[in-house]
Amino acid sequence: MPHSKIYAIVLNEDKCNGCTNCIRVCPTEAIRVKNQKAAIIKKRCINCGQCLAACPNKALSGISDDLKSIEKFPYRIALVDPVLYAQFHEDVLNPQSILEKIQRLGFHMVYEVSRSSPIITDFTNSYVNESAALPLISSSCPAILRTIQIRFPDLIENILPIDSPAEIAAEMAKKELSKEKNIPKEDIGAFYISTCPARSFSFKNPVGRDFSSVDGTLSIKDIFLRISSMKKEDQNPEKDYLPPAFFPHGKAIGWGRLGGQSQALAIRGFLAVDGIENVLSILDEVEDNKLKLLWFLECQACTNGCVGGNFCVENSFVARNRIRILAEKHQAYAPTLEPKSYEGYTLQKEILPFDISSLDEDLSEALAKMEKINEVLETLPMINCGACGSPSCKALAEDIVLGYASLKDCIVLLKEKQ
Secondary structure: OOEEEEOOEEEEOOOOOOOOHHHHHOOOOOEEEEOOEEEEOHHHOOOOOHHHHHOOOOOEEEOOOOHHHHHHOOEEEEEEOHHHHHHOOOOOOOHHHHHHHHHOOOOOEEEEHHHHHHHHHHHHHHHOOOOOOOOEEOOOOHHHHHHHHHHOHHHHHHEOOEOOHHHHHHHHHHHHHHHHHOOOHHHEEEEEEEOOHHHHHHHHOOOOOOOOOOOEEEEHHHHHHHHHHOOOOOOOOOOOOOOOOOOOOHHHHHHHOOOHHHHHOOOOOEEEEEOHHHHHHHHHHHHOOOOOOOOEEEEEOOOOHHHHOOOOOOOHHHHHHHHHHHHHHOOOOOOOOOOOOOOOOEOOOOOOOOOOOOOOOOHHHHHHHHHHHHHHHHHOOOOOOOOOOOOOHHHHHHHHHOOOOOHHHOHHHHHHHO
């Protein structure tokens, strides 16, 4: 069964019939269909997973690690996102029970990603008064960061310069386990139970840092199925585990849904937007300086936020409501946090734009190709039907000039010649 790896996504060519549904939903025009098979222009892909949801044949799937991969480390940490709680009805499994079951899968520590959110909130509230570039744009969604690098490079300076909740939680958990067990950090592996392919990719290719503290990802779907099949009497043979500590902080749990991060801030000028197309529209307005009174912008590529990720099981609207109920239930609890320090948690490297528009390294050649693209474009019908395998007539013109396609691919022109 042939497969081809596309960043954090796998294409099963046996299932792909070239239906073109994927090219219609791709927000960065990263997909082409040639010879009845999908193909990806890697430098354009943001790993948002829109193509996974659109494919009727399930030919595309997200990549995550197998549970056996945790055995590479003598000590293992499971990083649990609040989104996992929302996959279960609380009458069936409450958060504490879920954490206990995860630990039986072979982890020495179960650590909630939400424990990092107060640090990010404190940093944001302090940084918003210092930043000259407003609104600040949340750095929590890796698909959005890559979108900005590709399509909105002028907004890179607006990105909140702090790591994602999972990245910070991994560092916090490793410090805690290392101190508790008196073991070197290099013997500890931190594995994030991932909501989507974009997160899986982000740890292998981190933004703003040289390397990630997250050593691998396990899909929520896989962990959900394993937990659901576990019996009460199932026990883990290991004895030196730390008991899981549930961290019932309402505002932190609320980060699992759209608006959770924004609502944790003590400012009024925030906006939370979900769905990649909606995000693109808002970023256009920010780039055009139309949202002058906005201080903070929370963008999530998936509908309803991370509860809408491709690795999730439950309907995103149902899951979002469960997160809301959990957050309200634990709202009154205010945990004691470590001293406020952002050292090691802020982005240390400059975020660079991705140039996806370059037609040629030689400027004169690039200009000549641009002129040729315009000439080809004038011959095309400009109906953007996608039947040619390119997402638009402009994209087809570029593909023709770059040698990836020909005028014969245009169905409309072929019919006109008959």
